[in-house]
Amino acid sequence: MLFAFDLDNTIVTRTAELPGAIVESLNKLRESGHEVSVLTGRPPLTTLPFLGQLKIKECYSTNHGAYVIGKAGKVLRENRLKPTDVQGLLAPFLKEAHVEYACIAEDTVYVKNPNDERWHWAHTQNRYVKIYEEGLELHADKLVFSTLSGNAAIRAHVETNHAELLTYSWNDGYLEVTSPNSDKGSALALIAAELGYEASDVIAFGDGPNDVTMLEWAGRAIAVGPHVHDEVLAVSDEHIPSPEELGVKTWLEQNVLKLVES
Template sequence: MEKPRLVASDIDGTLLALEYRVTERTAAVVRRVIESDTPFVLVSGRPPRWIPSIAEQVGATGFAVCANGAALYDIGADRIVWQRGLGPVQLNDLASVLHEVIPGCSLAAERVGTSAFDDTVRAFVAEPTYDHPWAASDEFEVPLAEVLGHHAVKLLARHSSMTSEEMALAAEAVLGDEIMVTFSTNDGLLELSAAGVTKATGLADVAERLGVERADVVAFGDMPNDVPMLRWAGHGVAMGNAHADALAVADEVTGLHTDDGVALVLERWF
C-alpha cells in the first residue's frame, strides 16, 4: 500500500515484546509515525486503565480502542469518549447460557467509568472461584449477583481446564450472532461483548472522526479478536506468532512480536 494515513496496532503479542515492554526499535518508529502527524491508534482487548503505561512507552496521546471495541479512550485527555456494553438483564441471560454450555466456568466483568482510573467504578469484578489468567490481578472478589448486576463492557468466562477455542466453539453454537464471542489468549479465557462490537467497529469510528478512509489504514494484530480489524483495514498485517485465524485474513505476515514485527513494516514509510 501507499504510505498509510492511520496506523493501528494491537498491544499484547503484537506491539509488546517480552515483559510487557515495547522494544526501542519499535518505539522509535512509532514515535516517527506520531511526529509525522499520522495518527497512531492502540486497539486492544485491554481496559482503559491498562493503556497509559503502554502509551507512555511510545509517546501516544491520541485514541485507544479498548475492550475489543467496547470503549473509546482519549489518552491525552484521560477521558472515555463512549462505551458500548451489556446491561444486567443481558449479563444474567449470558451467565445462564455459559453455565449450561461450559459447565464449571467462572465469570468476571469489566466496567468503565468516565476516565481510565475512575474511583467511582469498580473496574473489574469477579466471583471468588474466578482464576485470573494473569499473575497481576486487580479484581474485586464479589458474589456472582454483583458481577452481573451492573452495566459492563465485557463479560469474561474462565475455565482452567479448557482452551479458549474450545470454550468459544461451545458458546458460539448457542449464542450465534446475538453476542460477540472472542478471545485474545488460548488459556481458557472467553471474552463476550455486545452484538456488533469488535475492534473493527471501534477503529472505524476513530477513522471517521479523523477523516481517514479505511483503504488508508494499516493495522497489526495476532489473535482472533484482531480478525475483524485485520479484515477491515486497507492493509491488515498479522504477526509471525499470530493465531491461524489472523494469519488467514491478513494481507501480509510480518516478523514475531519479539523480533520487531511491527517495526519491520512501518520502517518502509517512517
C-alpha cells in the same frame, strides 16, 4: 496515513513489555506526518500505561472496540453488557467447579474465586477484586470465562442463547464476551472517520481473533508473530516477526520510514 496497532503480541511482548525500539519507530511515524492509533482488547486501566509510553492521548480504542475515544478525549462509543446479559451468561456456570469467570466493570473485577491464580493479574494492577454474587446488576465492559477443559461448551451456550453478543476464543482456554457492535473493525472505522481517513489510507497490525475485523477493514493488513491466529493470516497481506524480534519496527523502517528519509 493512519497506522493502527493491536497491543499484546503485536507491539507488546509476551512479558507485557513495550520495546523502546518500537516506541521510537512509532514516534518517527508521527514526526513524518502519519497518525498512530492503538486498538486493544485490554480495558482502559491497563491500556493507559502503554498509551503514555506512546504519547497517545486521543483516537484509540479499548475493550475489543467497545470503548472508542476520538479527538480531545471525546467518547465516540461506549458499549457495555447489560445486567440481564451478565446474569444470563453467568447463571449456568455459577456452581460449575471447573469454570472460572470474571465480570469486568470499570476498575472492579467480579470473580467466582478471588484467590484463583488466573486473576492474579487483577491484584497486581491494584484493581478492586470482589466475589460475584448472584443477582448483582452490573453493566460490564466484558466477561471472561476460563476452563482447563476448553471453552467450546461455554461458547456454544453464548452463541445459542445470546447470539447478538461477540465472543473471542483464545488458545489458553479463555473466552471473552462483549456487547454487540463492539468489534475493532467498526472502532477503527470510527477513528479513521474522526481523523479524515478512508480505509485505503489505513494500515493495521494484529495477531489475535479480535483483530480480524480491524484487519479486514483496513486497506492493508499485517499479521504479527509466530502465534498469530489462523483467521488473522487469512485476511492479512503480510506476516512479520513478533515484538520480541521487533517485527513492527523493522517493517516500518523498510516500508515507510526509509522512504521518508530518502
